Amino acid sequence: MTPFLLRTALPALAAALCLPSALGAPDEGQWLPQQIRAMNWAALKARGMQLTKDEFWHPERGGVLSAAVQIGGCSASFVSSDGLVVTNHHCGFGAVNQLSTPEQNYLRDGFVAQDRGAEMPAPGMVVYVVRRIENVTERVHAAQAEADDPLERWARTEAVIDEIVAEGEKEPNTACHVASFFEGREYHLYYRTRLTDVRLVYAPPRAVGEYGGEVDNWEWPRHTGDFTFFRAYAAPDGSPRDYQEGNVPYRPDHWLRVSADGVQQDDLVMILGYPGRTERYLSSVAVADREGVYYPLRLAMLTEMIEVLEAHAATSDQAQLDYASTIKSLANVQKNAAGMVWGLERNAVVQRKQREEQQFTAWVAGSEERRARYGSLLAELHALDREEQETTRKDLVLSLALSSRTSPFLRGLVDLVSTAIRMEPGSDVPESLVRRFGESMAKDFEAVQKPLMTIVLDELRGLDGADTFEARAVLHPDVKLPTDRVVVGLLETSKLTTPAGRLALLRGGAPAVRGSEDPLVKLAVGLAIERDALVARNRRFEGARIELGRRWIEAQQAWRGTSFYPDANSTLRVSIASVKGYQPRDGVRYVPHTTVAGLLQKHTGAEPFDAPEALRTAATERRQSAYFDARIGDVPTCFLSDGDTTGGNSGSPVINGKGELVGLNFDRVFENVSGDFGWNADRSRNVSVDIRFVLWNLESVMPAHHLLREMGVPAGAR
């Protein structure tokens, strides 16, 4: 394994990256650290970059970029030498939710640890710090070359990656992972420090951290204080270990200085972080399926499910706490699906891809060598896409049917039946196991589990043709009965709804499952079979794409001849951007800054626009704040920039040309949701909370002057 330096990267790629067009062009691209180094730094300097290449990121010594860490599925950054981490409120939402009770409701009221002793272990929060990156492409490709078919190719890839990871993790205190880039053209190994003792330091009240709620989500203008502070702890020698007394604040090698001056329109900003997934190099056929089938169905089903959950959550404070996190996450996905449906159509992505494919085809036809090399490539890709999308509907419904969030009853059922299959027939079944299934299957059954199951089964009943599935018959798909009646029938017929029935199945083991005529058992077996088939199928497609996708990317690069960045894959990236508004529609321009005045204008006193009294009181004196911006005439709240971001960039530090933290990325605008399939200079905008709004909260709203001092910014009114 060679350290990752450009001398080992593909020469064609390196050359492409050096083209000044990469910087003169719109701010498209989620660039790898090494690609940033290869950019035209004179052009970057002209835009406002004041760091040197090595200060920004050095392959061996790291740099400013190294302060960007991963937390859960989000990004975050160190902002002090004592392991203080800032990310989005919505990234810490689950942890704060879990720490809250109706009596001690930190989610609702916010939380400030007045000293380090008061910082509370945050359940589920783990911080990953990238220490080093290596290019392991040759070794992975060598393993893949030995495979004869797609499934084997997938398996050999997994195996060699497991090997590489295991070897890497021999290094002390290291969590490794290998990521594939450019559809398998490259593989990189990440050496990461995994910090599991993460504590909650400061969370604003939900009414600040989620101001605007689902109404404003994916929209501009925003006034959301979407930030929360954590602190990473480690053993006194600095090595990572789980929470225990005696742990001390972790001392990161790199942390960001925090700017008290903020940004102005047209300023250079860079968004650092771990974007999750984009699909910029899909074919027109694949995108058409997303637009026509996948996202519309996802939108419709989630909309129904959220209605069920919201109706129940409204019934009590406890129900509200029980489902807040689920509703928030599903609503986010729902609006994302709506944005995809809107944006793919509005941006005519399919039509653009079709035009590009025609041009590509013409280019291929233009030379004997290209015909030989790429003549069948597009047809192969389209054929693979078409084959994969034969089961789009089934795959989606199945994934919702087996998720504990969207279909807890069916998920519990499949878990129960899978457990039963693994039991020795006639064995003694532990009391606790029976009780666990009983409790989870009974919780909010009538209000939540049953209506969610009805939504899922209704879609399952509607599947047919290529989408048909095992055990379909128990749903009586051809009988003209409303699905809620079918559900009643299933529940009345099945013995699994009683403790005795569940116990009998668990005691009977595999034979009892296989011989059962119980419709819920048959349904669960059918769903499990389909799930396993789906997994196998996906591996085969993955194996096929490792080979085909790699050739497709190679051809794209030969044809386009411009700089290339790989699709997002949850690895460390940089987006270079400007603070910039946009025109969402004719006659309307979104300006890049919002203000506390705008926040107050939205205040209605009712969720999601219920600004806390402390904020409203502090607002009356905000001209005296250190974070008042005279040019804007207010304390700024959020800003727009034309960064290239996606899910996973939540919490991403946004830095200025000096490498100082000026904001936290937390969203994209609605017009940019479909940006995952293609960046658009006119509409691709990411939304950040202005760091001055964060600091104003700590200064004046729910004070934490000790944290301001720790970050080295003014801690009192000027």
Next chain:
Amino acid sequence: MTPFLLRTALPALAAALCLPSALGAPDEGQWLPQQIRAMNWAALKARGMQLTKDEFWHPERGGVLSAAVQIGGCSASFVSSDGLVVTNHHCGFGAVNQLSTPEQNYLRDGFVAQDRGAEMPAPGMVVYVVRRIENVTERVHAAQAEADDPLERWARTEAVIDEIVAEGEKEPNTACHVASFFEGREYHLYYRTRLTDVRLVYAPPRAVGEYGGEVDNWEWPRHTGDFTFFRAYAAPDGSPRDYQEGNVPYRPDHWLRVSADGVQQDDLVMILGYPGRTERYLSSVAVADREGVYYPLRLAMLTEMIEVLEAHAATSDQAQLDYASTIKSLANVQKNAAGMVWGLERNAVVQRKQREEQQFTAWVAGSEERRARYGSLLAELHALDREEQETTRKDLVLSLALSSRTSPFLRGLVDLVSTAIRMEPGSDVPESLVRRFGESMAKDFEAVQKPLMTIVLDELRGLDGADTFEARAVLHPDVKLPTDRVVVGLLETSKLTTPAGRLALLRGGAPAVRGSEDPLVKLAVGLAIERDALVARNRRFEGARIELGRRWIEAQQAWRGTSFYPDANSTLRVSIASVKGYQPRDGVRYVPHTTVAGLLQKHTGAEPFDAPEALRTAATERRQSAYFDARIGDVPTCFLSDGDTTGGNSGSPVINGKGELVGLNFDRVFENVSGDFGWNADRSRNVSVDIRFVLWNLESVMPAHHLLREMGVPAGAR
């Protein structure tokens, strides 16, 4: 009577008008022609005015301003020497609606008269041209001085005005009217030419003329082609006469040149026309009643009524034609009420008025003379306002109960009973009269008349206290019965629902009405009594305000010491403005121009965003149009300016500094609906259709090149 010249106007007013602040200040004010002459023309010239004072308007010779005429409740302008008139589509809507049938649907499909012979008499359209204005203040004040109480003051005012009008109308071909300014401080007599032969020349399809419908109404951004052309005709000698063969196009003394170049951001524009009514000088007490009682009730009732009408209109093409005009007009009033509710609160008008009144009170207290003169004035005004608003709810419900649009059944009922009272007992009742009542009371009875009546009676049942009313008992207000059951009871008990019953009442005359125990007869008598009481009451208040309001305005002027414009009263006014966007809320800016591209973006193929195919086809070639604006990169559709407008300004010509027509005012933005109670530099914006969009329609969409030639603008692609 002296001709209206400033030498006869109040010296204090003239002095105030000359203050340069009138032009340095924001573009507030609906100025009288003579006030415009008194402005600082050097400052106007610096803003882009290229006309001289006399070219703009001369008290005896008229000028550019004289091309602005009145049509129905709207404004319009002459745009050719042959009497071609352009106004808004929504101003000609009723006429085009009446000319349409399901088979020949000009409202839906549009209309172009290919030559003058094809121009069609437009029912109800009358054009008024102001020829001369005289100040008749002294004569009216002299008459008023003889009155002893408010009602007499009202009556003497009416009488002297009738006298003045009658004398004025001795001049041939003249329709006079006298308007009161500054709450009765001044009275002006208008000599007008009344043109009754008005013919439809060109109407775009409703899908253009009303593009965006009620969704976009009162909003920005707009893409509405809100224009229609008519032509005034007269006798060959130029004298006005009703439609007849042999009439020829009317030759106006003044008409506007049409600009093919349009306007750009920050350009000076002037809006000419006949604004209907503003209430800028109301007290805080009066505005609080509008905000808290009047507009919320109006909004609630209209919302219910529109639902009834829309449900019925959706049932057939004929129903659509029958109610299109009513729904459009009620929906407009409904959204206006919503805007009032929003804007009065948002702009804190009551609070601002209260502050001003405190300052005024302090000013009064500051001198012995002022205390003597104005000491009790504000208290008197508040007392009068409070007295008047004792019956706000009743007056509003009564006005809706007696309107043929909102309550056709009750209106028909009151007309029937009023007719019966005037009949000689035992007389022969004409068959046609009985039939007329029968037909009108039966039309869409179940679908429209009955539900509308139920809405009104439900409100009437809820009135009590100071609002109680005659014949209330027949509605059983104290019985816990839903009002629709009460209505069923009324209809079952009453004999007026049968022809025989109606005939018997008409034959019985006044004694039959007075002796009747029929609940509908009693209800109708009660409503008629209330209506008459309301009229009498209003006259008394009007008489009181003639005296008190005049003193109030005098005091305001003494206190404020700045220039003053009178409230709108449907007389000829000028608003001086700039093409200018605004910030409707934090983070959002509305830009002042929209384009055909934006129109196409809104197109869904369904009402109200169903752009005709001809338009969409023409749009593909619009870069070749003479009306393509290279600076905007498109054919513009609408623009914003900060004009001071209100209802009645619909169709107002918007002219540039050369006096050329650049647009037709057709709306205000939602944030400016409450502008009737106070202008606001940040939010007061009027919406105009860009004349180039009008001309592009005539050039390329539904061509009428003969009209373009008549207006002297390019008639083909360049």
